[in-house]
Amino acid sequence: MLSKAEIKRVSSYKEAKYRNQDMVFVVEGVKMVDELIASGFEIERIFGTRKWMDDNTQKVGSRADEVIEVGEDELKKISSLITPNQVLAIVKAPTPKDIDFKDRLVIALDQINDPGNLGTIIRIADWFGVEDIICSESTVDQYNPKAIQSTMGSLFRVNISYVNLEATLKTLSKTYPIYGTVVKNGEDIYQTQLKTQGIIIIGSESHGISKEILPLINHPLTIPNFSINQSAESLNASIATGIVLSEFRRRG
Amino acid sequence: MLSKAEIKRVSSYKEAKYRNQDMVFVVEGVKMVDELIASGFEIERIFGTRKWMDDNTQKVGSRADEVIEVGEDELKKISSLITPNQVLAIVKAPTPKDIDFKDRLVIALDQINDPGNLGTIIRIADWFGVEDIICSESTVDQYNPKAIQSTMGSLFRVNISYVNLEATLKTLSKTYPIYGTVVKNGEDIYQTQLKTQGIIIIGSESHGISKEILPLINHPLTIPNFSINQSAESLNASIATGIVLSEFRRRG
Numbered sequence: 001m002l003s004k005a006e007i008k009r010v011s012s013y014k015e016a017k018y019r020n021q022d023m024v025f026v027v028e029g030v031k032m033v034d035e036l037i038a039s040g041f042e043i044e045r046i047f048g049t050r051k052w053m054d055d056n057t058q059k060v061g062s063r064a065d066e067v068i069e070v071g072e073d074e075l076k077k078i079s080s081l082i083t084p085n086q087v088l089a090i091v092k093a094p095t096p097k098d099i100d101f102k103d104r105l106v107i108a109l110d111q112i113n114d115p116g117n118l119g120t121i122i123r124i125a126d127w128f129g130v131e132d133i134i135c136s137e138s139t140v141d142q143y144n145p146k147a148i149q150s151t152m153g154s155l156f157r158v159n160i161s162y163v164n165l166e167a168t169l170k171t172l173s174k175t176y177p178i179y180g181t182v183v184k185n186g187e188d189i190y191q192t193q194l195k196t197q198g199i200i201i202i203g204s205e206s207h208g209i210s211k212e213i214l215p216l217i218n219h220p221l222t223i224p225n226f227s228i229n230q231s232a233e234s235l236n237a238s239i240a241t242g243i244v245l246s247e248f249r250r251r252g
Numbered sequence: 253m254l255s256k257a258e259i260k261r262v263s264s265y266k267e268a269k270y271r272n273q274d275m276v277f278v279v280e281g282v283k284m285v286d287e288l289i290a291s292g293f294e295i296e297r298i299f300g301t302r303k304w305m306d307d308n309t310q311k312v313g314s315r316a317d318e319v320i321e322v323g324e325d326e327l328k329k330i331s332s333l334i335t336p337n338q339v340l341a342i343v344k345a346p347t348p349k350d351i352d353f354k355d356r357l358v359i360a361l362d363q364i365n366d367p368g369n370l371g372t373i374i375r376i377a378d379w380f381g382v383e384d385i386i387c388s389e390s391t392v393d394q395y396n397p398k399a400i401q402s403t404m405g406s407l408f409r410v411n412i413s414y415v416n417l418e419a420t421l422k423t424l425s426k427t428y429p430i431y432g433t434v435v436k437n438g439e440d441i442y443q444t445q446l447k448t449q450g451i452i453i454i455g456s457e458s459h460g461i462s463k464e465i466l467p468l469i470n471h472p473l474t475i476p477n478f479s480i481n482q483s484a485e486s487l488n489a490s491i492a493t494g495i496v497l498s499e500f501r502r503r504g
Contacts, residue, residue, distance in 0.1 A: 116368070120488055127487055129478035154484055190502045226381035226501050232406055235379055235494065236372055242491040243498045249478050250442045 002047075002074050010047070010078040010090065016141045023093045025143035029085035030055075035153035042092040049075060052086040080145035093143065096161035099132045101172065103197050105248060106130070110165055110213050111138045111204035112237060118142065119150020120238040121202065126154035128245040133158055134199075136165040136210075169199070169216045179219045180209050181244055183234045186222035189247050196252045200244060205237050254299075254326050262299070262330040262342065268393040275345045277395035281337035282307075284405060291408035294344040301327060304338040332397035345395065348413035351384045353424065355449050357500060358382070362417060362465050363390045363456040364489060370394065371402020372490040373454065378406035380497040385410055386451075388417040388462075421451070421468045431471045432461050433496055435486045438474035441499050448504045452496060457489050 002010075012018035013026045024044060027036045030052065036043065037059055046063065047070045053060055060067050075084045099106060107125055112118050118140050125133055140147060142160050169178060177198030180186075201217060203209035209217070223243055225232060235243070254262075264270035265278045276296060279288045282304065288295065289311055298315065299322045305312055312319050327336045351358060359377055364370050370392050377385055392399060394412050421430060429450030432438075453469060455461035461469070475495055477484060487495070 120491065123484070124487065124491060126479050127475075127477060127484040129480060131480075152485060157480065157483060223379075223498065224501070225379060227378050228381060228383075228409065231409055232375070232379040233404060235376065236490075238488075239372065239376060239491060239494040242487065242494050246475065246495045246498065249476070 002068070002070060002078070007074070007077050010088070013090070014080050014145060016144070019093070019141070019143050024090050025093055025148065026080070026145065027089045027091055027148060028079060028081055028087070028145070029149075030087060032149070032153060033087045033089050035156055036089055036091060039156035041094060041156060043089055044092055045090040046087060047075060047078065047089070048087045081149075097132075097159045099134065099159070099161070101176065101197070101199070104131065105197065105245075106199045107133045107241070107245075108165060108169075108199050108201045109133060109135045109139045110201055110209050111136055111207070112202065113140055114205055114237075115140050115144040115147035116150045117205060117236070117238045118144070119147040119152075119155075121241050122147075122151045122158050122160070123154040124238065124242050124245060126151075126157050128249050130245065131157075131159055133160045134165065134168060135160065135162045137162055165201075166212045166216070169213065172199075174218075177219055178217050179221050179244075180214070180217035181240050182220045182222055183208065184222060186220035189221045189223055189244065192219070192221065194248050194251055196248075200241075200248070202237055202241050202244075254320070254322060254330070259326070259329050262340070265342070266332050266397060268396065271345070271393070271395050276342050277345055277400065278332070278397065279341045279343055279400060280331060280333055280339070280397070281401075282339060284401070285339045285341050287405035287408055288341055288343060293346060293408060295341055296344055297342040298339060299327065299330065299341070300339040333401075349384075349411045351386065351411070351413070353428065353449070353451070356383065357449065357497075358451045359385045359493070359497075360417060360421075360451050360453045361385060361387045361391045362453055362461050363388050363459070364454065365392055366457055366489075367392050367396040367399035368402045369457060369488070369490045370396070371399040371404075371407075373493050374399075374403045374410050374412070375406040376490065376494050376497060378403075378409050380501050382497065383409075383411055385412045386417065386420060387412065387414045389414055417453075418464045418468070421465065424451075426470075429471055430469050431473050431496075432466070432469035433492050434472045434474055435460065436474060438472035441473045441475055441496065444471070444473065446500050446503055448500075452493075452500070454489055454493050454496075 019025055043066055046067045053069055107130055177195050179198055180201035201209055271277055295318055298319045305321055359382055429447050431450055432453035453461055
């Protein structure tokens with residue numbers, strides 16, 4: 001049984017403000033919680049239905065202090081999902097690791113607003129072995145429930161931090177490769193040289209890369225447009241990320 | 253002023269059943285309706301607010317019979333959008349064109365369920381100059397409101413048909429290239445030969461390519477997994493489509 005106060009507290013974590021205040025986030029569903037447990041992230045509380053408890057006796061046994069059984073109705077009250085899926089966990093938000101910009105590719109997100117896009121980009125980074133993502137402070141919260149669901153567990157394997165993007169880029173040496181995707185007039189990504197270290201900036205869905213960041217890019221990249229009469233307008237931010245990372249990894 | 257019957261009719265088009273019955277679909281928002289008008293698709297009715305009418309006097313002038321002014325409240329009643337955007341049009345669904353499978357790439361969708369994914373795939377096809385998409389009958393309806401919004405207008409430039417996919421593939425010659433994306437054990441897409449004609453099959457988000465279709469593929473393709481310990485599970489269907497089409501176009 002959950003107290004009213006507990007229901008209120010957990011429900012409040014649907015909003016970034018309350019998550020940040022308590023430095024926690026929420027993970028939902030059987031598969032995501034499996035990945036959470038495997039990840040080593042610090043779990044504060046698991047709310048599981050009878051079915052989940054029965055299916056996971058081993059996991060429950062070793063975590064008796066953290067696990068609370070809840071009814072379907074209670075789970076519905078605290079869940080962000082339209083159809084809650086057996087289990088919900090409260091997790092301590094880890095401190096982002098410092099990034100060593102040498103010898104690796106880092107993704108930088110400049111004002112990504114859509115949580116589904118953010119989650120998908122995290123999933124793509126994981127697939128292509130990119131371990132670090134830096135986000136502008138204006139980018140949607142990585143712990144937004146929809147973003148978390150879209151990561152399909154990749155959230156636990158990618159180091160994500162929120163920074164002043166302009167200031168961070170300005171700390172880098174002038175010769176450090178800063179790539180950025182632009183819809184037109186960049187270097188043809190299929191033809192240009194791509195290094196194995198650098199930052200790849202992905203701009204917002206509607207406005208592209210912001211005007212403060214654009215002059216800091218030393219390698220603008222364009223994915224050629226093959227549409228009839230160039231009528232297609234642009235690719236979605238997460239699709240562009242997938243194509244760009246595929247190009248980097250293919251060659252190097 | 254809209255009659256109750258008119259509101260009911262237009263609202264009913266949120267469901268595929270009623271759209272199919274009347275062979276129409278609905279396009280919403282200033283930008284999408286602009287693209288619609290430019291497309292040459294046959295428009296049955298445009299419902300525009302005063303603002304839209306004022307901003308589009310020329311378009312309205314030449315289409316006086318089709319255009320009806322509506323209040324914001326009325327638009328809200330017939331719209332599928334949380335925030336309706338000035339205009340909504342009822343469009344005649346075109347008859348899909350027969351596809352000549354020679355000398356071109358065709359995308360085949362095998363049970364894509366998510367309308368956002370379908371719309372995004374249509375947008376990607378348009379970008380990469382793929383003019384035809386065939387969908388299994390189990391694929392979500394192209395005229396689903398969320399699918400339409402996700403196409404960003406590409407819907408008007410890609411020829412989409414719903415077919416018995418298995419039967420259609422079986423009509424093709426045994427040597428005709430049938431590509432399909434598989435998570436593991438396909439040919440490495442970066443290494444294998446890719447032709448300029450063929451069908452590229454994209455499987456469902458959760459189950460991949462269905463078991464009836466799998467044996468019909470003569471070129472299974474895999475996007476290499478660069479994640480640490482191969483821990484990333486798969487790429488989203490639309491991301492995989494973007495990467496695969498990029499590879500085909502890059503080379504040929």
